[in-house]
Amino acid sequence: MTAHAPSFHERASHALADANLQRSIAGLKGGFVAARARAVAALPEFQAMREAGAAIKDHTLENLDYYLERYEAEVLKRGGHVHWATDAADACRIVREICARAGAKIVTKGKSMVSEEIGLNEALEADGIEVIETDAGEYIVQLAKETPSHIVMPTIHKTTGQITDLFHEHHRRYGFAEPAQDAAELIGQVRSVLRAKFFAADVGITGANFLIAETGSNVIVTNEGNGDLTSTLARVHIVTAGIEKVVPTLNDAAVLLRLLARSALGMDVTSYVTYATGPRRPGDLDGPEEYHVVLIDNGRTKMLEGAYRPMLRCIRCAACMNHCPVYMSVGGHAYGWVYPGPMGAVLTPMIAGHEKAQELPHACTLNGRCQQVCPVKIPLPDMLRRLRHDQWEAGFIRGAARWGISAWAWLASRPRLYHALTRMMVAVAGLTGRSRGRFRHLPLASGWTQGRDMPAPQGETFHVAWAKSKRRR
Amino acid sequence: MGREEILKRVTAALGDRRPSQTDRAALDARMAARPAGPPVRLEGDLADIFIAKATANLFTVERIASLQMLVPAVRALLTESDEAPDISMAATLNHVGWPAGWNINYGTGRPTEALSVTSALAGIAETGSVVLASGVGSPAGLNFLPDLHVVVLRASDILAHPEDVWRRMETNPTAWPRAVNVISGPSRTADVGGVIVRPAHGPKRVHLVIVDS
Numbered sequence: 001m002t003a004h005a006p007s008f009h010e011r012a013s014h015a016l017a018d019a020n021l022q023r024s025i026a027g028l029k030g031g032f033v034a035a036r037a038r039a040v041a042a043l044p045e046f047q048a049m050r051e052a053g054a055a056i057k058d059h060t061l062e063n064l065d066y067y068l069e070r071y072e073a074e075v076l077k078r079g080g081h082v083h084w085a086t087d088a089a090d091a092c093r094i095v096r097e098i099c100a101r102a103g104a105k106i107v108t109k110g111k112s113m114v115s116e117e118i119g120l121n122e123a124l125e126a127d128g129i130e131v132i133e134t135d136a137g138e139y140i141v142q143l144a145k146e147t148p149s150h151i152v153m154p155t156i157h158k159t160t161g162q163i164t165d166l167f168h169e170h171h172r173r174y175g176f177a178e179p180a181q182d183a184a185e186l187i188g189q190v191r192s193v194l195r196a197k198f199f200a201a202d203v204g205i206t207g208a209n210f211l212i213a214e215t216g217s218n219v220i221v222t223n224e225g226n227g228d229l230t231s232t233l234a235r236v237h238i239v240t241a242g243i244e245k246v247v248p249t250l251n252d253a254a255v256l257l258r259l260l261a262r263s264a265l266g267m268d269v270t271s272y273v274t275y276a277t278g279p280r281r282p283g284d285l286d287g288p289e290e291y292h293v294v295l296i297d298n299g300r301t302k303m304l305e306g307a308y309r310p311m312l313r314c315i316r317c318a319a320c321m322n323h324c325p326v327y328m329s330v331g332g333h334a335y336g337w338v339y340p341g342p343m344g345a346v347l348t349p350m351i352a353g354h355e356k357a358q359e360l361p362h363a364c365t366l367n368g369r370c371q372q373v374c375p376v377k378i379p380l381p382d383m384l385r386r387l388r389h390d391q392w393e394a395g396f397i398r399g400a401a402r403w404g405i406s407a408w409a410w411l412a413s414r415p416r417l418y419h420a421l422t423r424m425m426v427a428v429a430g431l432t433g434r435s436r437g438r439f440r441h442l443p444l445a446s447g448w449t450q451g452r453d454m455p456a457p458q459g460e461t462f463h464v465a466w467a468k469s470k471r472r473r
Numbered sequence: 474m475g476r477e478e479i480l481k482r483v484t485a486a487l488g489d490r491r492p493s494q495t496d497r498a499a500l501d502a503r504m505a506a507r508p509a510g511p512p513v514r515l516e517g518d519l520a521d522i523f524i525a526k527a528t529a530n531l532f533t534v535e536r537i538a539s540l541q542m543l544v545p546a547v548r549a550l551l552t553e554s555d556e557a558p559d560i561s562m563a564a565t566l567n568h569v570g571w572p573a574g575w576n577i578n579y580g581t582g583r584p585t586e587a588l589s590v591t592s593a594l595a596g597i598a599e600t601g602s603v604v605l606a607s608g609v610g611s612p613a614g615l616n617f618l619p620d621l622h623v624v625v626l627r628a629s630d631i632l633a634h635p636e637d638v639w640r641r642m643e644t645n646p647t648a649w650p651r652a653v654n655v656i657s658g659p660s661r662t663a664d665v666g667g668v669i670v671r672p673a674h675g676p677k678r679v680h681l682v683i684v685d686s
Contacts, residue, residue, distance in 0.1 A: 027666075027667055031667065043513070044514070045511045045512070045513050045514070048511035049510060049511055051511075052510040052511050053510075056510075062487065063487075063500055064483050064487065065480055065483045065484050065487065066497065066500050067500075068479075068480070068483070069480070070504070074646070077646040078646045078649070082476075083475070084475035084476040084478075084479050085475055086475050086478055086479060090475060094475075134674070135664070136662045136664040136665070136673055136674075137662070137664035140664065140665075153663070153664065153667075154664070155664050155665070156667075159666065160665055160666035160668075163665055163666075182668075183665040183666050183668040183670050184670050186665050187662060187664075187665060187670040187673060190673070190674075191672065191673065191674055194674065195584055195674070196584065198674075199584050213504070214504060214507065214644060215644050215649050216646075217649075217653075223660065223661050223662060223673070224660055224661070224662050224673035224674045224675065225617045225660040225672075225673060225674040225675025225676075226673065226674045228613065228616070228617045228652075228654065228675070229614075229617050229618075229674055229675075231652075232613050232614050232617065232652065233614065243479065243483070248503060248504055248507075249504060249507040249508075250507065250635075250636075250639040250644070251507045251508065251509045251510065251636050251639060252507075252508075252510075254509070254510065254634070254635045254636055254639075255510035255511075257635075258510075258513070268526075268599075268600050268601075268657075269530075269600040269601075269602060269655075269657045270657065271530075271656065271657055271658045271659065271660055271661060271675070272654065272655070272656060272657075272660075272675070273602075273654075273655040273657075274652060274653065274654050274655070275652070275653040275655075276651065276652050277649060277650070277651055277652070277653075278651060279651070280651055281607075281608075281609075281650070281651055283608075283609035284607060284608065284609065284612070284651060285580060285581045285609075285612040286581045286582070286607070286612040286613055286614045287607060287612075287613060287651045287652060295479070297479045297482065301479065301482035301483055301485075301486050302486075304482075304483065304486035304487065305485075305486040
């Protein structure tokens with residue numbers, strides 16, 4: 001998937017003006033946060049679990065070559081195939097070749113963020129294959145020719161009315177003549193339409209929440225059961241997964257699963273956690289005849305190199321975006337690519353490149369809530385700050401912003417001049433603004449004052465006030 | 474080609490002093506030891522905790538004294554008019570003495586399945602989950618295709634944590650099943666308007682039959 005052309009500013013303004021979107025987000029604001037808080041409070045071991053989860057991920061990443069080879073060996077021993085894809089194009093090529101060999105006409109898909117990242121659906125459709133997303137939310141987004149706006153709840157931006165209209169348009173050919181009345185009826189249509197697709201599919205593609213080196217398994221976590229029907233009923237099962245998904249053992253996955261369900265949905269556990277391993281065994285009545293895993297790098301080894309390595313701990317729970325005031329104001333589409341919110345603001349520049357995500361690291365108030373709730377303790381604000389620095393160093397920050405920051409840096413590194421100048425400015429601003437106590441408009445700061453008033457200074461700078469209070473003591 | 478390239482990139486990114494070069498034995502030992510995470514404390518009788526959690530997960534739960542009581546238990550789940558029920562079952566349960574008039578499919582799951590009966594290899598008290606493994610007599614599809622899924626679980630197979638289940642299972646390539654399904658409730662989704670709807674793609678109802686002996 002290519003990153004959208006319009007800027008974050010334009011998309012965010014559009015999102016803020018979209019009444020339907022604002023209603024949809026508002027409805028979810030309290031829900032996720034409260035549910036997570038309840039689930040976390042109900043597990044006294046949660047903080048210890050976070051420490052353990054982060055440590056497991058760090059340990060695995062520090063020895064990633066060992067665990068990838070170990071995982072591969074176990075998959076091979078159990079009759080599966082492992083493919084290694086250096087980038088998005090390589091990954092799509094590998095999946096297309098497997099589908100071509102299988103003579104695939106219909107491909108069902110379980111939810112896989114990495115498949116969105118590599119633009120897999122478009123690649124397969126270009127080969128004339130019918131690709132069907134089977135997660136109800138992903139299916140809706142696919143029918144609407146949109147992209148997910150949240151990594152756990154892809155349809156967070158859509159109202160029930162919009163989905164009713166969408167299904168009325170697309171489901172008539174399956175015999176649903178009348179518009180559905182409510183959510184239950186809409187989901188009933190999804191179940192009925194997709195049940196036939198699961199059985200008709202030649203190839204089923206799923207992602208992996210985890211890959212387990214101990215058993216060569218891929219773990220999928222769902223509440224719907226769509227991932228299981230995808231991986232069980234098609235003749236060929238393909239797993240697409242980033243190389244950072246591997247964990248050493250089943251017990252390590254148990255720690256991370258406890259964190260995932262609570263952080264993503266505020267639940268102890270999801271309805272289905274499935275460990276799928278290789279093709280059907282001799283005597284098995286169902287399961288795929290072929291099992292393939294495509295291990296995808298696509299920028300991950302670059303993150304592994306240095307300061308951004310902790311980002312590879314991410315287990316895609318979405319707690320960071322659920323607690324982000326920016327995400328909760330503008331929704332996921334404003335971020336312009338597959339991964340929204342704080343995790344997306346780090347991943348998008350790392351995977352799609354700085355040039356496609358220049359504004360994202362700045363779409364952050366550095367309030368730190370994302371880091372507080374991250375189940376694997378990723379220092380997201382630090383990473384966003386570092387990305388801003390990298391952008392500066394790489395010359396992506398240009399024009400007035402660059403000039404302004406340079407001037408500020410010059411001034412701030414000269415304390416005497418700085419103090420004199422700020423004293424003067426505060427005195428002048430205090431005199432002119434004291435009568436009202438605030439400014440409606442300020443020269444050079446219209447971007448700030450358009451949305452809010454600037455309080456007028458009360459006469460002296462912080463440094464002066466601080467020095468006075470120290471003398472008093 | 475991609476393999477060597479990616480492993481080369483990983484090795485380069487990790488630098489020379491990473492432990493995997495100096496101490497593969499320690500990593501092998503960690504794999505063999507499979508350390509568990511922070512223990513989650515459970516207080517009380519395991520079966521009681523399990524049943525309370527499973528009920529909270531919206532399983533319906535019933536206890537029977539022995540496997541002989543399974544037939545009446547399943548009969549009670551059928552609609553009253555259903556004199557020749559058409560159900561699916563894991564072949565591992567074919568010895569229970571099912572009525573001759575019932576149509577029982579011991580094969581793979583079909584696109585329309587009213588009811589299936591399969592057996593669990595363990596229950597997990599911590600989360601109120603059942604663990605089912607695919608195998609010669611137990612196709613995984615039967616866990617996902619029916620409207621009503623009946624899971625048979627021996628009380629003695631209720632364990633505290635997932636780690637206890639893994640300890641009991643053989644993980645070697647011949648013994649480890651193709652699919653291990655940990656199921657913790659009926660199928661559901663909240664993808665339309667944030668409203669929870671049951672079912673999505675899997676069973677609308679999951680009924681646990683706990684066998685005491």
